[in-house]
Amino acid sequence: MKRAASTASSPATAWLKWPLVLALALSGLYLVFTVFAAGQVWWAMGLLVFLASAFFVYLSKISFAYRYLYPGLAGMAIFVALPLLFTVQIGFSNYSSSNLLTQERVRGYLLEQTVPDDAHLKRFSLHAEGAEFRLALRPVDEQGEPGEIMYVSAPLALLHAQPPAKIEMQAFVASPQTAATPLGPALSLKEVLRHREVLQRLVLSLPATATEPQAQELHYLGVSEFGPLNRVWRANADGSLTLNSDGVVYKPNGDTGFFESPTGERLQPGYKVFAGLKNYARMVLDPDFRGPFFAIFLWTVGFSALTVLFTLLIGMALAVLLNWEALRFKTTYRTLLFLPYAVPGFISILVFKGLFNQNFGEINAILDALFGIKPAWFADPLLAKTMLLIVNTWLGYPYIMVLCTGLLKAIPSDLYEASAIAGAGPLTNFFKITTPLIAKPLTPLLVGVFAFNFNNFVLIALLTDGRPDFLNTKVPAGQTDILVSYTYRIAFQDSGQDFGLAAAVSTVIFLMVAVMSLVNLRLMKANSK
Incomplete structure (x- = not known):
């Protein structure tokens, strides 16, 4: 009976299926044509490949497994691989606030004046x-x-x-x-x-x-x-433009991305051109850019490493203390110590920004009452970095505490009982039993914490905004900036919106994080053996 019902419903299903497929195909082709007509040839080709692959997967007799995998693979390609490739491509161009358009659009804009x-x-x-x-x-x-x-x-x-x-x-x-x-x-x-x-x-x-x-x-x-x-302008056959008022000819310069006169005068706006490795070479060869860049890079590594160290020391110490059997009200203490992680980070950061205020903050009020000092937390580079580490340690230690608590619960209590019979003290237990047993599973997690703080943009942006700034630099840079906040300033704030340079720095950051991810995977693989 079921086979007969299925056979009877098959023609009706096929009758509805193919008109729907045809309508979707025509809609997709119309969308591709619209994108192509707008002058976006590569986007139109990519959209065509995406639609063709989708029709192939869902209409052919391919394995059903691919039909379940396709949405995830397509989403990864669109939302991960495509932005990454687009960023890398921008890093090899002069794309900036002064070089936003194509040469054809710049020429058209000038000819309309x-x-x-x-x-x-x-x-x-x-x-x-x-x-x-x-x-x-x-x-x-x-x-x-x-x-x-x-x-x-x-x-x-x-x-x-x-x-x-x-x-x-x-x-x-x-x-x-x-x-x-x-x-x-x-x-x-x-x-x-x-x-x-x-x-x-x-x-x-x-x-x-x-x-x-x-x-x-x-x-x-x-x-x-x-x-x-x-x-104002007259177009010439060779692609140059002539200023009608005085007859000066401005020719397109493929190296700089501007129409330039024989004396070097440039017309605004400029246009996008391929810049090769100029943005990457600037990080290494330009002394005015190299100094702040390497200082920011070293601070980024130091900030991430010190955050991991301080949160590990505090988080593990609290986890060991809360694991003490004789301690009363452990649940209450654990709840209170976990609160910094439960409260949204941006709220805590803004609260700390008020607490560290030089003139009205409670921290300086206490220091002034006890020692007669009012540190300039936001003006002095060393104090600003210290403040960032204090706040980030406060925000990060609960996570390490929870991790260590779970790992400590997995250690058999028989080991500590045998150690006590042998007359070992708490420090011996910690260094001979606790540390070796939790080091392997904890190491990949610490690498992940390092990678997270390597890109901890929210803390820098809300607390110091990268200030105080370096002096006498071509590209504004802050002494408390990390690479990701520095990249944001280059791309969107007071650095002329140099998207090409920002994309190059972003590519370098991606490679660094990718290396750390590979190290993390290797460590996890080694720990699983």
Whole structure:
């Protein structure tokens, strides 16, 4: 009966399946075409490969295991591998706030630049004419009653209701005596400004006259003037641009990513070019960048290593103490000591920022009362680093304490009983029994803690923001910055947004963390044997 029901439902399922597949395929191809039409060829090819692989996996007779694995593999490729490759690619370019666009877009932007033609400016006045308005234009240097006026009749009140767009209107020439209807009184400046949005959209096509032998297009240039616009740049066949005002030629420089004149003057904005290993070489060869970079690198390693050391000492000491059988209220103590880990880190960091305030913080108030000193925690580099280690140790020791507590519970109590019979003391038990038994399982976890603090951006950003800064550096750098916060400052803050250099530093950080991850895996593999 079941086989028959399945056979009977198969044609209906197939009838619904293939139209749905066809609709999805057409939608996907339309999306690919849209991306391709936008000029993103590589993104369109990647999207096409992704859609084709998805259809192949779910429509072919491939093993069902691949159908379950595909979403995870696709997600890893899109959200892990693709951003990583994109970051590495940026690291080999000059991508920055001054070099954001492609060369074609920069050229188009420059060719669109215009300047008013001061020799052909027209003063205008706006006159009411029933439901419409009349625009009267005259040369700016003409005084008194003009002999010839250019008129434009425009229902500006109705144009206010139209969506923003360029409005082209024809003008006609007449004298005040031959005009069809005389001009009414000119509107005041306040009334003219009410129609400013519509006036800005007007493009007046003026016919040729005896004084102006060529037809002109006039644009709104201010509250009292219309005039033609002249192009600033002229494109040349070799890809260079000529400045129309003085004829200077600006050629694209593939090394710097700017249009440059023969004297080296650069046009803004620049465009993206391949920079090779320049960003990586800058870390090593540029003395103004190398000094702060290596200082920050050493502090990052020291900060991570000292955090692991201090949290390990405190966390293990508390775990051993809480494992003491004769200690009363152990659960209460363990709960209280775990609170720094339970409270969100950014809240604790901001609380400590207030506690360490030089003038109003409670820590300086206590030190002033006891010793008469008020340390400048945020101004002195050594004190700022000490403060970071204190706060990070406070935030990190509960995690180590919990790890050590679990590992201590796994040690057989018979070992300690035999040690007590042999007359060994607590220190002997700790160094001969406890430490050897928890060292192997704890080592990979400590490597993970080191890697986490290597990229502990939140602590630096919220507590010191990398300050105090190094002096006389090309790229602003803080003495309490770690590599990840330094990279953030290069990319998004007060360093000119040098995305290429930031991507290069990020790639170096990734390689370091990858090496630490490999070491961690090796240690875990060795401990499992």
